[in-house]
Amino acid sequence: MDVTESFEASREHLRGVAYRMLGSLSEADDAVQEAWLRLQRADTSEVANLAGWLTTVVARVCLDMLRSRTSRREQPFDASVPEPAAPGDLEREAMLADSVGLALLVVLDTLNPAERLAFVLHDLFGVEFDEIAAIIGRTPVATRQLASRARRRVQGAPADGADLARQRDVIEKFLAALRAGDVEALIAVLDPEVVVTIDGTTEVRGARTWATGAIRAARGARAARIVLVDGAVGVAVAPRGKLFRVLQFTLAAGRIARIDTATEPTRLAALELGILDLNAEQLE
Numbered sequence: 001m002d003v004t005e006s007f008e009a010s011r012e013h014l015r016g017v018a019y020r021m022l023g024s025l026s027e028a029d030d031a032v033q034e035a036w037l038r039l040q041r042a043d044t045s046e047v048a049n050l051a052g053w054l055t056t057v058v059a060r061v062c063l064d065m066l067r068s069r070t071s072r073r074e075q076p077f078d079a080s081v082p083e084p085a086a087p088g089d090l091e092r093e094a095m096l097a098d099s100v101g102l103a104l105l106v107v108l109d110t111l112n113p114a115e116r117l118a119f120v121l122h123d124l125f126g127v128e129f130d131e132i133a134a135i136i137g138r139t140p141v142a143t144r145q146l147a148s149r150a151r152r153r154v155q156g157a158p159a160d161g162a163d164l165a166r167q168r169d170v171i172e173k174f175l176a177a178l179r180a181g182d183v184e185a186l187i188a189v190l191d192p193e194v195v196v197t198i199d200g201t202t203e204v205r206g207a208r209t210w211a212t213g214a215i216r217a218a219r220g221a222r223a224a225r226i227v228l229v230d231g232a233v234g235v236a237v238a239p240r241g242k243l244f245r246v247l248q249f250t251l252a253a254g255r256i257a258r259i260d261t262a263t264e265p266t267r268l269a270a271l272e273l274g275i276l277d278l279n280a281e282q283l284e
Helices: 003-022 025-041 050-067 087-100 102-108 113-124 129-136 140-155 161-180 183-188 207-216 218-223 265-270
Strands: 190-198 201-205 224-229 232-237 245-252 255-262
Touching: 003 025, 003 050, 003 113, 025 050, 050 113, 050 129, 102 113, 102 140, 102 224, 113 129, 113 140, 129 140, 161 183, 161 218, 161 224, 161 232, 161 245, 161 255, 183 190, 183 207, 190 207, 201 207, 207 218, 218 224, 224 245
Parallel strands: 190 255
Antiparallel strands: 190 201, 224 232, 232 245, 245 255
């Protein structure tokens, strides 16, 4: 098998690695294409495991791309989900997102580049820590610690199972009402005196007042996913896996009494996000 055939045989694997690293199909394809260009320029005559070599190259490219993301762009809750230009790309993106788990992509976006690479390569693709360490410029011990820290964030800090189930039931009804545009159903899950804040500033008080405005601006609910936020059930708004907004809820008597919304990058980075149900959101 020549170099071109070997690359094509590895293409889907490389795209899977890049997608889990970057959370974007277009960026993943860019990373794979860059790996192809580097392969064309390299002397691989003595490379025994070309697939492994390509995985390392793609990982390095992805790491550089992640590090270049100096800041996250804020996006309002009512923003629609960005869609690829071609329908075929949209279908491929959806299939990849389903295979990875959208909640996992949301949580991965909260990790720093080195943590994300260590977790993805080791936990999802079985790459040894010695190899990962060479990519990120850390010792194997430090790399193992990065993966462990990332793993804890992915798994989250579990609260009481029954309490989480009650929280999830309320939040699922909250999201369903938003997506359906049903004001009365939304009001039904809100405390009449609900308080809604954005980045620590009180914005709105009162269920009907907030619900009416929220329904008008609910297109972003399509990109909302239920996740653990600091050990409790919350919502992350993350079009195509890119985290832009997180909602934390305070419940009282089975209704939502307070919604605290974080949009600023520093606030988002301070939150501990995790996957609510690892059995439902598979890591592979």
